[in-house]
Amino acid sequence: MLPGVIYTTEWFIIFRMYDVLLSFGLIIAMGAGFRMLKLGGLDADSLRSAINVSVFNVFLPALCIRIIYTSAIDREALLVPATAWITILSGLFIALAVYALLEKTLSIGPREKGVLLLAATFGNVTYLGLPVLTGLYGYEAAKYALYYDLLAATPLLWFVGAPLASRYGEGKRMGIGDSFRTIASLPPLWGIGAGFVLNLGGIALPSFLLKTLGMLGDLVIPLMIFTVGLALSLPKVRHAYAIIPAVTIKLGVVPFIAYVAAMVLGLEGTALASCFIEGAMPTMVLSLLIASRFKLDESLAAFVIVVTTVLSFITLPFAMHFTHHLIR
Numbered sequence: 376m377l378p379g380v381i382y383t384t385e386w387f388i389i390f391r392m393y394d395v396l397l398s399f400g401l402i403i404a405m406g407a408g409f410r411m412l413k414l415g416g417l418d419a420d421s422l423r424s425a426i427n428v429s430v431f432n433v434f435l436p437a438l439c440i441r442i443i444y445t446s447a448i449d450r451e452a453l454l455v456p457a458t459a460w461i462t463i464l465s466g467l468f469i470a471l472a473v474y475a476l477l478e479k480t481l482s483i484g485p486r487e488k489g490v491l492l493l494a495a496t497f498g499n500v501t502y503l504g505l506p507v508l509t510g511l512y513g514y515e516a517a518k519y520a521l522y523y524d525l526l527a528a529t530p531l532l533w534f535v536g537a538p539l540a541s542r543y544g545e546g547k548r549m550g551i552g553d554s555f556r557t558i559a560s561l562p563p564l565w566g567i568g569a570g571f572v573l574n575l576g577g578i579a580l581p582s583f584l585l586k587t588l589g590m591l592g593d594l595v596i597p598l599m600i601f602t603v604g605l606a607l608s609l610p611k612v613r614h615a616y617a618i619i620p621a622v623t624i625k626l627g628v629v630p631f632i633a634y635v636a637a638m639v640l641g642l643e644g645t646a647l648a649s650c651f652i653e654g655a656m657p658t659m660v661l662s663l664l665i666a667s668r669f670k671l672d673e674s675l676a677a678f679v680i681v682v683t684t685v686l687s688f689i690t691l692p693f694a695m696h697f698t699h700h701l702i703r
Contacts, residue, residue: 395510396688399503399600403684406604423605430598435501436566438592439521441585443570446518452526454640455519458650459527461636463496466629467535470495473620481617486672489543493536493665494679495621498629498656500524502599503687507652509596511695512645519649525567533557537665544669606660607681618679621658625683626690630655648698655694657683 410419470492474481478488498504505520533554541549558564573580633654637647658680666676 395507396691399506399510400688402597402600403604403607406601407607408604409601410605410607419605423602426598426602426605430595430602432562434591434595434598436562436569437588438517438595439525439563439566440570440573441588441592442514442517442521443567444573444580444585444588446515446574448571448574451519451642451646452522454637454642455522455646455650456526458633458637458640458642459500459523459653460531462629462633462650462654463528463531464535465632465636466624467492467496467539469628470621470624473624477620483617485543486545486670487617487675489540489669489671490662490666490676490679491617491621492543493540493662494618494658494676494683495624495629497528497532497536497659497662498625498653499603499659499684500528500653500656502603502660503684504653504656506596506600507656507691508649511652511698512649516645516649519646520653521567523650523653525563529561529564530558532661532665537669540665540669540671544666544671547669549669603660603684606663606677607684615678618675618682621679622683622686625658626655626686630694651698652691652694655687655691657687 409417409422413419473495474483474488474491483491501520501524504523505517508516508520534551537557538549538551538554541547572578630651631654634647634651637650642650660680663673663676663680665671666673
């Protein structure tokens with residue numbers, strides 16, 4: 376390739392990165408503006424809850440079925456989740472070690488520590504990761520977000536994250552049976568399972584049904600991005616400084632772990648780049664609900680979500696620029 380072509384391609388990729396992020400940023404800003412202005416007299420939290428219920432139970436399962444049904448099923452269906460398992464568990468162990476050392480210095484209690492461990496470990500890999508991957512690499516890259524989340528992040532959240540949160544919180548302890556029941560009841564997991572069955576079974580779906588799934592799935596990305604904005608607020612917190620290790624681990628250390636794990640497992644191209652990008656996602660919005668359920672410090676949870684989300688618009692362009700060299 377000629378040097379001039381390389382230069383042009385580099386600038387095109389950079390423009391595309393910022394084009395994707397700016398469009399997402401505008402939708403997030405609309406959600407945040409809706410929250411502040413309370414348009415139509417609607418409460419932002421109630422609206423966000425209604426949208427999340429609709430997306431989680433209808434639109435996202437439809438997207439899962441369509442994407443998995445129309446994708447080529449290969450070794451990446453195992454290697455991407457394996458990368459995510461290694462990444463998330465490694466991030467959690469690092470966070471546990473760091474906050475065990477700094478707990479007294481930071482003067483934080485169990486309710487704060489539980490929030491910070493979740494914040495350092497679990498990223499917004501679907502609500503933000505899915506649209507970022509499809510915006511950068513096309514619709515076919517959506518399967519990597521689903522593999523990463525539904526085959527790894529979600530099971531780990533309910534088998535490890537939630538029980539850990541219940542241990543540090545003041546609510547009811549969550550046992551292994553509770554984890555299994557929760558996971559078994561998640562519609563997106565049923566959707567991805569149905570997609571695998573239909574795909575591997577060679578079952579032909581009628582065109583009108585595929586079109587319906589496509590129309591429902593197309594609503595997922597804008598709605599998810601909008602709800603990120605609805606969730607953003609600036610609460611008053613007593614331990615703002617305590618989030619620094621969690622933010623550093625989530626936005627700095629975890630992406631590196633994801634990259635190394637994906638490389639070691641043999642992933643390459645878009646799959647490798649997608650794992651790196653997913654590792655670089657900010658703290659998941661769902662951690663706020665986990666904090667509420669197990670009576671952790673909700674204000675601190677909301678604060679760290681805001682901080683990592685805002686900072687990700689600075690860190691993600693660097694991650695995206697790096698991944699360009701992985702798929703050349």
